Amino acid sequence: MQQYPGVTSISPQEKNLSAELMQQVAEHKGCGTSGGSGKASCGSSAAQGDMPPEIWEKVKNHPCYSEEAHHHYARMHVAVAPACNIQCNYCNRKYDCANESRPGVVSEKLTPEQAAKKVLAVASTIPQMTVLGIAGPGDPLANPEKTFKTFDLIYKTAPDIKLCLSTNGLALPDHVDTIKSFNVDHVTITINMVDPEIGAEIYPWIFYKHKRIKGKEAAKILSEHQLQGLEMLTERGILCKVNSVMIPGINDQHLVEVNKAVKSRGAFLHNIMPLISAPEHGTVFGLNGQRGPTAQELKRLQDNCEGEMNMMRHCRQCRADAVGLLGEDRSAEFTTEKIMAMDVQYDAGTRKAYQELVEHERQEKVAAKNSELSELAAQRSDIKLLVAVATKGQGRINEHFGHAKEFQVYELSTAGAKFVGHRRVDLYCQGGYGEEDSLATIIRALNDCNAVFVAKIGGCPRDELSKAGIQPVEQYAHEFIEQSAIAWFKDYLEKINSGEISHVRKGDADIRQGAYVAA
Numbered sequence: 301m302q303q304y305p306g307v308t309s310i311s312p313q314e315k316n317l318s319a320e321l322m323q324q325v326a327e328h329k330g331c332g333t334s335g336g337s338g339k340a341s342c343g344s345s346a347a348q349g350d351m352p353p354e355i356w357e358k359v360k361n362h363p364c365y366s367e368e369a370h371h372h373y374a375r376m377h378v379a380v381a382p383a384c385n386i387q388c389n390y391c392n393r394k395y396d397c398a399n400e401s402r403p404g405v406v407s408e409k410l411t412p413e414q415a416a417k418k419v420l421a422v423a424s425t426i427p428q429m430t431v432l433g434i435a436g437p438g439d440p441l442a443n444p445e446k447t448f449k450t451f452d453l454i455y456k457t458a459p460d461i462k463l464c465l466s467t468n469g470l471a472l473p474d475h476v477d478t479i480k481s482f483n484v485d486h487v488t489i490t491i492n493m494v495d496p497e498i499g500a501e502i503y504p505w506i507f508y509k510h511k512r513i514k515g516k517e518a519a520k521i522l523s524e525h526q527l528q529g530l531e532m533l534t535e536r537g538i539l540c541k542v543n544s545v546m547i548p549g550i551n552d553q554h555l556v557e558v559n560k561a562v563k564s565r566g567a568f569l570h571n572i573m574p575l576i577s578a579p580e581h582g583t584v585f586g587l588n589g590q591r592g593p594t595a596q597e598l599k600r601l602q603d604n605c606e607g608e609m610n611m612m613r614h615c616r617q618c619r620a621d622a623v624g625l626l627g628e629d630r631s632a633e634f635t636t637e638k639i640m641a642m643d644v645q646y647d648a649g650t651r652k653a654y655q656e657l658v659e660h661e662r663q664e665k666v667a668a669k670n671s672e673l674s675e676l677a678a679q680r681s682d683i684k685l686l687v688a689v690a691t692k693g694q695g696r697i698n699e700h701f702g703h704a705k706e707f708q709v710y711e712l713s714t715a716g717a718k719f720v721g722h723r724r725v726d727l728y729c730q731g732g733y734g735e736e737d738s739l740a741t742i743i744r745a746l747n748d749c750n751a752v753f754v755a756k757i758g759g760c761p762r763d764e765l766s767k768a769g770i771q772p773v774e775q776y777a778h779e780f781i782e783q784s785a786i787a788w789f790k791d792y793l794e795k796i797n798s799g800e801i802s803h804v805r806k807g808d809a810d811i812r813q814g815a816y817v818a819a
């Protein structure tokens with residue numbers, strides 16, 4: 301193992317404990333094995349019995365590390381880290397770090413002190429906010445003083461909040477022990493390649509040891525540091541997620557190799573995200589016409605890698621000052637001006653009591669799903685299909701069709717309901733009126749789904765969806781998503797078996813070419 305200056309060795313005792321944890325991570329074949337598919341996936345409902353207690357403690361209320369948790373718990377980012385030490389061809393420095401953010405959005409930069417006040421203000425307002433992440437707008441470890449000062453302030457004032465960090469990995473080996481000492485329990489490293497030839501097409505340069513280094517040499521150093529940093533973190537028992545940006549024609553095939561490389565070094569979760577590229581972003585890829593993947597290509601690659609390790613499919617590529625549940629953005633409620641005017645009363649007891657209620661409801665949800673699943677297990681069928689769900693959180697079907705800005709998509713089979721992605725759409729209901737253009741876009745976005753579950757839907761969209769072969773389902777309004785989807789699927793199979801209806805293939809749960817890619 302390569303040694304880095306300033307990095308102290310871990311004790312043999314700590315190493316033993318961490319090796320044990322790493323082994324548990326390696327053996328853990330997914331948060332969602334209770335679904336019965338036997339496939340590794342953090343994309344389905346994780347329950348306490350599915351994994352070792354040490355890992356469960358780390359992921360149970362982290363919305364990015366557990367798909368199931370993201371229905372209930374929120375995260376926030378503070379934009380304290382403006383500088384970066386590398387250049388990615390999908391990034392324009394006018395905007396936030398595109399490794400954890402969609403291009404074209406800019407965050408309001410904060411000092412560590414402003415950030416700390418913001419965290420306490422958000423935590424007091426949103427008691428289900430459990431994780432503070434630093435993910436830009438540049439690279440947190442290219443701004444170590446600001447990043448660690450922020451963590452220090454939060455750890456001292458609100459130790460119940462989990463600390464999370466996202467980095468390109470270049471400076472990671474130098475900071476692993478500091479990360480550990482600040483009790484940062486979750487680290488994301490963006491790893492787009494393990495082959496410098498490919499790396500040279502993604503990274504024009506890095507800034508390392510006071511020098512700008514270009515081409516393959518730069519990519520080689522970056523890759524070595526990323527993998528070294530990953531190993532060092534997992535040896536210390538820090539849970540690691542790897543983000544990879546899928547760039548068709550450059551690293552799409554290669555990401556299977558990346559997946560194997562990061563799994564063998566103890567990564568817990570792999571998040572393959574689509575490249576979002578447009579000329580107006582002003583990036584090298586945007587200007588040279590490099591396209592992003594279709595939803596079909598992305599899903600196929602995620603499916604291919606899933607046998608190897610847990611895949612994240614619920615990432616929303618959020619901005620460096622995101623606040624709220626994944627998929628919702630409450631950052632406008634917490635601008636610096638508003639925060640500084642707030643009289644913040646941080647009450648850990650109230651937060652704890654609220655989170656206990658959340659856990660209670662969560663357990664009810666899992667029990668309801670399992671009871672429905674045991675009845676489905678008796679059915680024999682190879683049918684797999686997709687359904688879309690309108691939800692605003694808590695794992696329930698609780699959003700009106702016309703108010704949905706995105707639909708969550710589940711794959712249904714006799715193994716259960718598995719979350720496979722989300723589709724952002726234009727709002728149908730605009731000022732109380734239905735928007736026909738939006739409806740056409742929504743139908744296109746959901747064209748591979750057999751049904752859409754909603755809390756309520758109007759007559760016009762109901763008819764148009766039915767004509768497009770997408771069954772609107774209102775009967776489970778405000779019920780739990782997975783339990784309802786399984787119950788509906790059981791009923792669907794029974795009707796097929798009795799000849800009452802015939803199954804309509806809508807791509808066999810494979811997303812069609814040209815379907816909407818999350819953006």
Ligand code: CLF
Nearest residue numbers: 364375433464466615616617618
């Ligand atoms: Fe933030 Fe990232 Fe931590 Fe999550 S986000 S630093 S791990 S708390 Fe999550 Fe957002 Fe996707 Fe990131 S949905 S972009 S994976």
Ligand code: SF4
Nearest residue numbers: 384388391397398399
């Ligand atoms: Fe941009 Fe992030 Fe890449 Fe730095 S690491 S160049 S901020 S995408």
